[in-house]
Amino acid sequence: MRHSSVSSSKGCKLATTATPDMFSLFRATCDAAPDAPFLIGEDGAVLTYAGARARSAQLAHAFRNAGVQPGDRIAIQVEKSQTALLTWLAALQAGAVYLPLNTAYTIGEVRYFLGDASPALVLCRPADEPAMAALCAELGVPALLTLDADGSGGSLIEAAAGQPTAFDHARVQPDGLAAILYTSGTTGRSKGAMLSHANLASNALTLREYWRFTGDDRLLHALPIFHTHGLFVATNTTIAAGSAMIFLPKFDADALVRLMPQASVLMGVPTFYTRLLGHPGFTRELAEGVRLFVSGSAPLSAETHKEFNALTGQAILERYGMTETNMNTSNPYDGQRRPGSVGFPLPGVALRIADPDSAAALPQGEIGVIEVKGANVFGGYWQMPEKTREEFRADGFFITGDLGFIDADGYVHIVGRAKDLIIAGGFNIYPAEVEAALDEIPGIAESAVIGVAHPDMGEAVVAVVKVTDAGLDQTAVLAALTDRIARFKQPRAVVTVDELPRNAMGKVQKALLRETYGALFAKT
């Protein structure tokens, strides 16, 4: 993919003739605007691009001194902090492959990742050091460093202190490996998605243009940084544009409301938006200075989209991507941001809807599996050549496993994961359609629809709903659905809960729901 020269509003020219590697992208921004803010703390303290370059160079020396060579993996399981983010830039300078791990993973789960990826270095929380040291000894991981929760202490900080503030950036090829991100692995073994510099940099440059990022932007960052959304979509796009991030340790609606007047962009998962809508301090006036609200990682309900629009006058921009592909589609910057839709394929991304079995392309409007191809799409799963082959078509399209259709105007809609498809009495039922109908019922805050084994039907539809109206029981919900969706799609059981179980990215944990309610129709 070729990019022409683009100027940011600060007049810094980021000229790229071919997709650069990720560190070159960062360096180009540093050279163009060294004094521009990169990270802004909750207290307003600013770390400039030049400052971030110097600190990450020191961290890169610490990595190199610990034995990390270009191509080696660095596994990271630490709390979110500015230093934690700088380890990404440090790994890039050292030519290492970055492997961030969800902070919620137990030591038993981490064993699998370390055994699979054989990193040269592990960076962990100080409290985990004894258990991690034993694990590293068992698995032959040669180096272990620690970093504390606010990023100011730990053996990494000691190792970086006094190191040179410049690092001779390891030369890497654009198609060289930049990161391995393990998929959340709701079924079977978690797989390591291998992401190249070109995958990441091309997507960052595309998003910079599509979402109009400039050096004037301040992105309110409250996402975790072990996942593609907070680490790559937010951070790499910021770097590509020379923007700044107001960097919060975690999501906190009060902090978001307090800092929103300083921000021009918010990137969030749908839960951010439902929580903001429930916050008394979130008003139209507060949202006015924000030019762009982005949502992704899980479906944003059309109801939330409309409610947000009614309150603020602004339309949330929903986009769709995944760990393996970076971002695939986005609603338009100008033009209609359609509720319930993830928008159009991004420039450079080919997207088609295919029959899951025959792989034949399906006509517009029909539901099938979403397949994508482009510079954004990963090269394969770490040490899983067969799994990789299974998930690519012969012509190079990646089979996402998401089911969707393209409407008459070209907008892509997602109706669920292939594995979540419910087949009841021979009929296909798409959970997203039933969830949308449930969400429209006054008194239902949110819903999740699953298929549960049923003696007659094979599977039966079960709705798990969070209600704001305590009087809304199964009978009332089913009555409200009568004219909304066909009889065969209606739930056989409606369960009310206080909260839907969600993972760190706001995705409803349907596997957990299936486990909990799996025996609902079992014959006793």
Ligand code: AMP
């Ligand atoms: P992850 O690899 O953790 O980012 O998860 C990727 C998956 O999240 C996709 O395959 C989709 O199933 C889902 N996803 C991401 N964005 C959206 C969206 N805007 N609407 C619906 N599902 C989404």
